[in-house]
Amino acid sequence: MRSRAEVLHLDLDSFFAAVEQRDKPSLRGKPVVVGGIGGRGVVSTASYEARVFGVRSAMSVAEARRRCPHAAYLSSRFPAYRVASLAVMAELHATSGLVEQLSIDEAYADLGAAPDGAPAVDDPAEAAKALRHRVFDVTGGLTASVGLAPSKSVAKLASEVAKPDGLLVVEPADVRAFLDPLPVSAVAGVGPATLARLQPAGIRTVADLASMDDDDAVRLLGSAHARSLLAVARGEDDRPVVAYREAKSVSAEETFEADLRDPLRMGQEVDVLAARVASRLRRDNLAGRTVTVKVRFADFSVRTRSYTAPEATDNTTTIGRAARRLLAEVDTLTWSEAGGVRLLGVGVSGLADWVQPDLLAPAGDGDEPETTDRAVAPAVAVVPQPPVDPTPQWRPGADVQHAEHGRGWVWGSGRGRVTVRFEGPGTPPGPVRTFASDDPDLSPADPPDPLTP
DNA sequence: TCTGGGGTCCTAGGACCC
DNA sequence: TCTGGGGTCCTAGGACCC
Numbered sequence: 001m002r003s004r005a006e007v008l009h010l011d012l013d014s015f016f017a018a019v020e021q022r023d024k025p026s027l028r029g030k031p032v033v034v035g036g037i038g039g040r041g042v043v044s045t046a047s048y049e050a051r052v053f054g055v056r057s058a059m060s061v062a063e064a065r066r067r068c069p070h071a072a073y074l075s076s077r078f079p080a081y082r083v084a085s086l087a088v089m090a091e092l093h094a095t096s097g098l099v100e101q102l103s104i105d106e107a108y109a110d111l112g113a114a115p116d117g118a119p120a121v122d123d124p125a126e127a128a129k130a131l132r133h134r135v136f137d138v139t140g141g142l143t144a145s146v147g148l149a150p151s152k153s154v155a156k157l158a159s160e161v162a163k164p165d166g167l168l169v170v171e172p173a174d175v176r177a178f179l180d181p182l183p184v185s186a187v188a189g190v191g192p193a194t195l196a197r198l199q200p201a202g203i204r205t206v207a208d209l210a211s212m213d214d215d216d217a218v219r220l221l222g223s224a225h226a227r228s229l230l231a232v233a234r235g236e237d238d239r240p241v242v243a244y245r246e247a248k249s250v251s252a253e254e255t256f257e258a259d260l261r262d263p264l265r266m267g268q269e270v271d272v273l274a275a276r277v278a279s280r281l282r283r284d285n286l287a288g289r290t291v292t293v294k295v296r297f298a299d300f301s302v303r304t305r306s307y308t309a310p311e312a313t314d315n316t317t318t319i320g321r322a323a324r325r326l327l328a329e330v331d332t333l334t335w336s337e338a339g340g341v342r343l344l345g346v347g348v349s350g351l352a353d354w355v356q357p358d359l360l361a362p363a364g365d366g367d368e369p370e371t372t373d374r375a376v377a378p379a380v381a382v383v384p385q386p387p388v389d390p391t392p393q394w395r396p397g398a399d400v401q402h403a404e405h406g407r408g409w410v411w412g413s414g415r416g417r418v419t420v421r422f423e424g425p426g427t428p429p430g431p432v433r434t435f436a437s438d439d440p441d442l443s444p445a446d447p448p449d450p451l452t453p
Numbered sequence: 454t455c456t457g458g459g460g461t462c463c464t465a466g467g468a469c470c471c
Numbered sequence: 472t473c474t475g476g477g478g479t480c481c482t483a484g485g486a487c488c489c
Contacts, residue, residue: 252458
């Protein structure tokens with residue numbers, strides 16, 4: 001914990017709904033609910049007028065309509081929210097040299113760090129006050145709640161307590177008095193499952209949690225969770241404000257208006273999701289080794305299957321193919337028994353940064369719109385990579401035949417090597433082997449029956 | 454018409470290696 | 472002779488956050 005309250009947490013008040021009310025004056029002072037308005041939508045944000053009726057974030061829109069039928073129901077307008085968010089983040093960067101954005105409407109700033117070309121803040125409370133006014137001005141009237149405290153966790157709790165449109169400063173000497181009476185459910189990381197374990201043990205307030213025996217807490221919550229919650233409850237939080245974090249995964253998922261029962265359709269949907277993920281990987285210059293498929297059944301049970309390849313990819317065909325294979329490994333009996341498939345998702349993790357290979361030999365036939373293969377950067381140093389294998393028959397996703405191992409398809413190729421995933425037998429997923437790209441046992445093959453998942 | 458979409462982190466077991 | 476121990480990677484599932 002720092003010696004002064006200089007960690008700032010800013011949270012925009014009912015952000016999406018507030019933007020809608022700003023842009024449409026007839027909605028001001030009225031209940032507004034922003035969220036998915038399809039049959040299976042959930043509430044993203046409810047205005048304070050709607051919260052009076054018990055409408056909450058993450059509630060199904062159907063339930064919200066029951067509770068507050070006269071509210072205005074709107075779907076999200078992300079471009080508008082992004083403009084407002086950028087303006088707010090710019091004000092934060094003008095106040096501090098160290099800003100950690102948590103989401104579109106929330107960020108930490110370390111007021112001990114000077115912004116570019118400006119002196120460090122010497123009165124954090126005054127700076128916070130000024131920041132709130134500037135946020136109001138640059139966004140055309142949106143309000144932010146701000147917490148200022150000697151640590152991240154206390155600052156976040158303080159902004160929550162300050163809501164709406166408030167500022168709360170918690171000085172180091174006041175941390176205990178501030179934390180003690182708060183309900184444990186206020187602490188980030190205490191959700192329904194944790195609460196259900198804490199309540200029977202008589203743990204209701206942060207003070208109760210803080211005074212818990214360490215071993216008891218570990219038995220109740222598991223080691224990592226117990227330790228982090230106890231630290232927060234005891235005001236022991238030295239986590240620094242971190243300006244940038246590397247992405248760990250990229251995923252896309254979709255809940256269907258009606259549950260799917262047709263495996264062919266599921267395969268098509270998985271391809272669409274794979275394409276979405278691959279294009280975002282390429283946009284962000286990322287690639288990953290692990291492909292995961294997620295299936296949510298009508299009964300809400302979830303099954304995931306994943307596969308890790310020896311090389312990273314950002315290729316649509318490769319990811320789509322791996323995803324279809326993984327989908328096929330999810331028991332088809334299960335989904336008819338469970339009443340169909342409600343959601344499908346495709347994710348890629350095990351991410352690595354690309355090195356753009358600028359000394360490339362012309363790759364493939366030249367009209368391939370997306371990446372065929374690129375070299376992966378090592379974790380630390382950026383090292384020039386040898387040219388990519390220009391042989392088009394080994395492009396990712398291509399069907400191949402190997403004299404000994406049978407049918408397969410190319411996961412990745414380059415540097416004179418081809419990595420092939422074979423289709424059989426019985427190994428979910430099929431075995432993977434790497435060959436020299438001039439291996440005489442390896443030849444191109446015709447694509448399989450398109451109806452195969 | 455109950456329950457989105459994009460993430461992060463943790464756990465636990467098995468494989469594998471030294 | 473009843474059979475170590477630690478570390479890492481991978482997979483599946485779950486809790487949680489905004």
